[in-house]
Amino acid sequence: MIAFVRTACIAPGKTRSMMEFAHEIAAHFKNVYDVPLEVMLPIGGNPSRIAWSGRYKDLAALESVTLKMATDKAYWAMVEKHSSDFVPGSVHDSIWRTA
Helix, strand or coil: CEEEEEEEEECCCCHHHHHHHHHHHHHHHHHHHCCCEEEECCCCCCCCEEEEEEEECCHHHHHHHHHHHCCCHHHHHHHHHCHHHECCCCCEEEEEECC
């Protein structure tokens, strides 16, 4: 099993908008890609962060979704609409395998 986690820092004053966006993205992934995403907030450290976590059968399944996202106009429209909610350069992706 592969876990993909994307984190981002929330721009000042954008917490409410970012939460709406985070859940909009999660719903989109469930509806379009059949991938449930968890929306997460940190308990410690920098409180102005948000994360999405999804599970994939294997790297091929992750790659398949990633390739489809590249041309997903609805996804990119959501990202563009909320681009000011992110601190520029703060998005970080990590890929984990379950042990």
